Amino acid sequence: MDQASLKYGTRTAVSDVSLTIETGEVLCLLGPSGCGKSSLVRLALGLTPPSSGRVFVDEREASANGRIIVPPEQRGLSVVFQDLGLWPHLSVEAHLRFVLASRRIARSEREGAIERTLAAVELLDRRRCYPAELSGGERQRLAIARALVVRPRLVLLDEPLSNLDLVLRRELIELFRRLFAELQASVLYITHDIREAALLGDRVAVMEHGRLVATGMLSELRSLESPIVRELLDSPAGDVASTAP
Numbered sequence: 203m204d205q206a207s208l209k210y211g212t213r214t215a216v217s218d219v220s221l222t223i224e225t226g227e228v229l230c231l232l233g234p235s236g237c238g239k240s241s242l243v244r245l246a247l248g249l250t251p252p253s254s255g256r257v258f259v260d261e262r263e264a265s266a267n268g269r270i271i272v273p274p275e276q277r278g279l280s281v282v283f284q285d286l287g288l289w290p291h292l293s294v295e296a297h298l299r300f301v302l303a304s305r306r307i308a309r310s311e312r313e314g315a316i317e318r319t320l321a322a323v324e325l326l327d328r329r330r331c332y333p334a335e336l337s338g339g340e341r342q343r344l345a346i347a348r349a350l351v352v353r354p355r356l357v358l359l360d361e362p363l364s365n366l367d368l369v370l371r372r373e374l375i376e377l378f379r380r381l382f383a384e385l386q387a388s389v390l391y392i393t394h395d396i397r398e399a400a401l402l403g404d405r406v407a408v409m410e411h412g413r414l415v416a417t418g419m420l421s422e423l424r425s426l427e428s429p430i431v432r433e434l435l436d437s438p439a440g441d442v443a444s445t446a447p
């Protein structure tokens with residue numbers, strides 16, 4: 203993303219952001235509510251074009267200056283939104299089958315991909331269940347399975363744990379750590395929780411009022427004087443952090 207900005211009318215949600223996610227890295231985007239994190243996700247996905255600036259996918263210009271060049275379905279990206287967006291009328295395995303078919307993955311490869319992905323998120327024995335029959339953690343695992351089954355180049359997770367209780371968050375953070383380590387893909391993980399960023403991110407980018415104010419390893423950010431970075435770093439260390447090895 204190169205000098206990308208996004209305005210809603212006169213309100214600037216993303217302001218002049220330049221950011222690159224390296225292959226295989228987990229980049230955590232951290233910032234307070236309303237700072238523009240979800241808007242940045244919309245830009246990356248191609249749901250909305252930047253008002254100015256450019257967005258690249260695999261070094262190819264994907265949108266620029268108010269124009270979408272590569273539509274969302276051709277970007278090779280997957281997303282998990284906070285509200286998951288599961289389909290109530292589809293079983294667990296049907297969720298995966300549906301996205302594989304819509305991405306035109308060969309029929310011969312589909313069942314193997316479903317099997318492998320459900321095994322990775324420990325949902326094999328729930329494959330015939332519908333979302334209403336799943337626990338909160340299982341629903342979350344289905345959402346991540348649906349995102350991963352198509353082997354995306356980049357997975358975007360927009361505050362995936364923010365509605366969950368502490369025990370479930372701990373469990374899922376462990377699962378995410380394992381999945382991210384096995385993934386060939388890059389990950390953009392959006393959160394307003396520094397503890398999640400510390401546990402999951404190879405690198406952290408901090409956003410405030412639509413701007414990127416710092417990018418680097420968490421240890422590097424600790425030496426910065428930026429008030430918002432200080433505020434995030436000084437937020438009370440919660441129990442989630444105690445799951446760190």
Ligand SMILES: Nc1ncnc2c1ncn2[C@@H]1O[C@H](COP(=O)(O)OP(=O)(O)OP(=O)(O)O)[C@@H](O)[C@H]1O
Nearest residue numbers: 210213214215234235236237238239240241242394
């Ligand atoms: N469709 C919209 N129309 C007008 N303003 C919007 C729209 N979507 C977001 N905004 C505004 O843009 C700014 C950034 O919003 P955004 O949702 O990207 O922030 P966020 O960091 O993801 O917030 P949160 O953590 O609360 O989800 C906010 O001031 C918000 O009110």
